[in-house]
Amino acid sequence: MSPHAHTAVSPGALDQQRWDGLLYLDGWTEGGGEVIDVHEPGTGAVIASAGLATAQEMTFAATRAARVQTDWAAAAPAVRATIARGAGDFFLRHAEELIEWVQRETGAIRAKAELEVSIAANECFDAAALPHHPHGEVLTSNEPHWSFARRQPAGVVGVISPFNFPLILSIRSVAPALALGNSVILKPDPRTPVSGGYMIMRAFEEAGLTPGVLQLLPGRVAAGSALTEAPEVRVVSFTGSTAAGRKVGEACGRNLKRAHLELGGNNALIVLPGADLELAASAGAFGSFLHQGQICMTTGRHLVHESIYEEYVRRLAAKAHSLRVGDPWTTTAQLGPVIDRVQRDRIVALIRAAEDAGAEVVAGGGAEGLLVQPTVLAGVGAGNPAWTEEIFGPVAPVRAFSTLDEAVELVHESAYGLAVGILGDVGAAMTVADRLRSGKIHINEQTVADESNAPFGGVGNSGTGARFGGYTANIEAFTETQWLTVRPSIAPSPFAGDAR
Template identity: 60%
Template sequence: MTFLDSAVWGGKFCSDGWRHSPARQPVTEPATGDRLGTVGVATAEDVDRAAARAAEAQRAWAATSPQRRAAVLRRAGELFTEHAAEIEDWLVREAGSVRSKAGFETGLAIGECFECAALPAHPQGEVLTSEDARWSLARRRPAGVVGVIAPFNFPLVLGLRSVAPALALGNAVLLKPDPRTAVSGGVVITRIFEEAGLPAGVLHLLPGDGAAGRAVVEAPEVRVVSFTGSTPVGRAIGERAGRLLKRAHLELGGNNALVVLPGADVAKAASAGAFGSYLHQGQICMTTGRHIVHESLVDEYTAALAAKADALRVGDPAREDVALGPLIDRGQLERVHGIVTDSVAAGAKLAAGGEIDGAGYRATVLTGLTTDMPAWREEIFGPVAPVVSFSTTEEAARIVNDCEYGLSVGVLGDVGTAMRLADRIDSGKVHINEQTVSDEPNAPFGGVKASGTGSRFGGPAANVEAFTETQWLTVRPDIADYPF
């Protein structure tokens, strides 16, 4: 039996052990349409029961010694290392990842666990001054039960980056992965922590549809909701959580800009731009969705980028050595193609690509755009690189900021100019002389504007704030005297 053998999880969800479900959904390979297995679907009633059990188990887990919790996280990192090849196979087949992306994602998962293993020993508060004769403390305590709703594109790491710190800090977790990646975004995480020694009842895997997601948000025991996904769904979750007086950490969409300054190395800039737009078929919130190139370089850059796009092979990453795998499903494939064709009909020009290729989409470069075209205004979530030019840094800043999103920006070229431009950019992340896709477990991650509610992931400060509550505690040596 392998670590992820379907005999363990087939037709089941996990809530105090693996439970058979009368409702099941297929696990499908997007490149071929083949069925890889089935997972159990959790109903709203299943979520409610899991939330009650999680609240019960959480108190004992929070009382577990910091070193014991740290040991579970360290062992999880070791298990990710030991089973990396099998996990990567699932990321390739179920999520449509090319092999290098799958390896990168698994590596991030390993780093996330080891980084979070330090959280139990992190300072959990501070000593405050007081006008009275007492000790005054602000201490951090686990929030309680955390609901994690994760997407399909980087299913492993985008679920784990909330699950791991929440567990490390003494919370219980309800995990609802995207139904299209329930194994690599759910079963994998659950099996890892199960084998790492996490007590029963602390982590619940609840694959399901929107009804299960709503139940996670609405369960009274859930005090924090961590959602990664589209902006429209994030708005709905944030609204519902607000009415229930719960915290919602929302990491949402992006239409990220790459600015190529005058004098930049065009060959290197085009390589960076291609990586930013075409990694994982452009299905990344940090994907480079807008290329803003100085007018002195725009023709040369566009030609270089188009040549790279034309050379990128599309296919089945489980069976071929390809640069681009499939899009997650037919609906997304047709949506991407519709945005491209609508933009071309409005006057944009194709410099490369623009075609469906089996279950994938050819790497595409668009020029001649106006800022009201869908390929420029919308988050495409596909391998499409729209290019426009600018003449001054002031104009570049205006174009970057003229967008509802604010997640990630890359600036290529002279560092001094790039630094001055960075000071004028509204974005959660700015990368100078790098493209827009970058993440490390110890770095704060998050966006502004329609990209979310700020940096709530990565690094001890963000994680402690995200998954704990602050309690004021005072202590006197004797009972105080009062005038009544």
């Protein structure tokens, strides 16, 4: 148990004394790595402790997970479905307690925390249908046999999740992978191990999951590397930065295992001529400033038709000025703190670099502690770092376009391809949408959206495609296809002689 003093979080079903300072390796246990404090970014207070796993423990966890996986895969579909439903019920029954943890651990406004807990429950409920979903098809054949293509569990699945939406970005892989008969090793970001790990472990523990089928090992880079290298791990689901995702993909490719990579984004919002500017500016503010811009789908580039550009900038800046910044747990703030000083310093440095490259700061631009002001940048030209890089902060760069052809070209300037929003005339938006390379396109909505039954993913530097969400994507992600044939008797061999 950690000796550190904690600022109290409401006691309840999460049962902090059960796991504080520990990891889950066939049960709650002390890890061989360091015990770290989990800080509340809004105040800096310590609210929990997390035990970090060593690379050796991660390797051992993979071995243990492989041993229990076969029995779990053999469990009746109704058993696996019941466990998934039980985990979903846990999130609903204890929503208020879990919302508090998400708010305080991630610096989130209540609406964001409510969204995470709600989607977590829905991910579990959707996963509960997977064991009963058809897992194959009957094939035609020229041979006198039955021929089937059937889906089998992949085996051991490794899940590596980030700090920004830690609950959603963990559970969306954990729940379907378990429901489909895999065992899972979850490595959440050490900055958010409660939302990204402990509450998920407790949900499935309370639902009655067999010990060892889900292992929880928070850890640093060495632990993550051991997870990708372990031969028992056949699939790695990674959500995080493009740079880190490349390393995960390289390791998985070298070891001939599948990697599902959901990476960064520099998402564009196209505002067409004639769009309702008040609604467009409101949507643009939502897309850029929700959760301090710490979302892979954040609107990172505002492309506005030249006829409405100046008015859009003015209205967007007014929205930014009106937003309250503070600790969302103790105040009515609409923007909270970014996750840590490293993230804050990077955001502020990009704002300063954007100014040096000719952009004008028309709102925000500063920071106090971990609170970064919602910032609007006008006059952002080609090559400006605020335009070319994923900022991952509450910054809205705005640029004008003159024709739809130019808008399409500007979208495709970025190597990312996660999400695009198009605001305005639906007919024009449809013609633009058909020309765009992007994992998601939203007409008359901003770029941030997620639903448990919708395919999620991006192309280019944003990852390896839509690998999460919905029956088809989840079955594809966490199973292997096996060809099975059956004859009524042993097939004759062309090498067999006359046996008489």
